[in-house]
Amino acid sequence: MSVVQQGSLWNWPLHVWQLRDISSACSNISFGQRDSIGWCRVGGAFSYRAAWASLRSSTPVVTWAKVVWFSGAIPKHSFCLWLTFRRAHLTRDKLQSLGILQQSMCPFGCGQQETIDHLFFECGYTKTVWSKVMELNNCPLPVAWNWHTTVTWALGHAIGRRFQRWMRRAGLAAAVYHCWRERNNRIFR
Ligand SMILES: [Zn+2]
Numbered sequence: 001m002s003v004v005q006q007g008s009l010w011n012w013p014l015h016v017w018q019l020r021d022i023s024s025a026c027s028n029i030s031f032g033q034r035d036s037i038g039w040c041r042v043g044g045a046f047s048y049r050a051a052w053a054s055l056r057s058s059t060p061v062v063t064w065a066k067v068v069w070f071s072g073a074i075p076k077h078s079f080c081l082w083l084t085f086r087r088a089h090l091t092r093d094k095l096q097s098l099g100i101l102q103q104s105m106c107p108f109g110c111g112q113q114e115t116i117d118h119l120f121f122e123c124g125y126t127k128t129v130w131s132k133v134m135e136l137n138n139c140p141l142p143v144a145w146n147w148h149t150t151v152t153w154a155l156g157h158a159i160g161r162r163f164q165r166w167m168r169r170a171g172l173a174a175a176v177y178h179c180w181r182e183r184n185n186r187i188f189r
Contacts, residue, residue, distance in 0.1 A: 010023065039051065062085075064085050064151065064154065066169075067155065068081050073169075077173035081177070089116060089119075089180065092114040106119070106123055108123050108183070110123050117146035121147075126175075129179055130175050133174075133175045
């Protein structure tokens with residue numbers, strides 16, 4: 001706590017905006033050399049968990065959270081799947097619209113434009129991967145091959161405690177991750 005005290009004066013770090021309210025609230029409080037500072041919470045003991053929860057901005061849990069984050073998931077697969085649900089992958093259609101690329105052709109050589117829907121799993125190449133995963137999970141093939149139908153399927157068939165459900169969401173995460181990785185290999189190597 002000596003960080004915020006200097007002699008008998010307050011020394012709150014100015015660059016930490018989360019501390020500004022506390023800093024101004026303390027300005028009229030003087031302290032002696034033998035005082036010490038500690039954290040406490042109104043109505044209970046201090047915990048880092050509660051402190052973090054009060055500092056961060058939070059939004060309601062999304063419906064697909066349990067498809068992405070679950071016990072036994074492979075973290076890098078989950079992260080990649082999270083990006084896909086957020087439609088955050090920098091696919092070539094986005095890069096072209098930003099003026100970074102001249103064209104947005106799919107790197108798997110199908111002649112189509114690379115979009116999230118195309119990559120997962122409209123493209124002939126990734127469709128083969130995803131249909132194999134579906135087959136191994138004893139699931140019927142989708143009527144339409146795009147990310148939207150994949151999400152609808154996952155929400156209805158890949159959430160739950162049964163091992164079969166676990167396999168489906170682990171399979172989805174692995175398929176998305178490896179398709180994205182292969183796509184990057186083709187572009188960058
Ligand atoms: Zn393609």
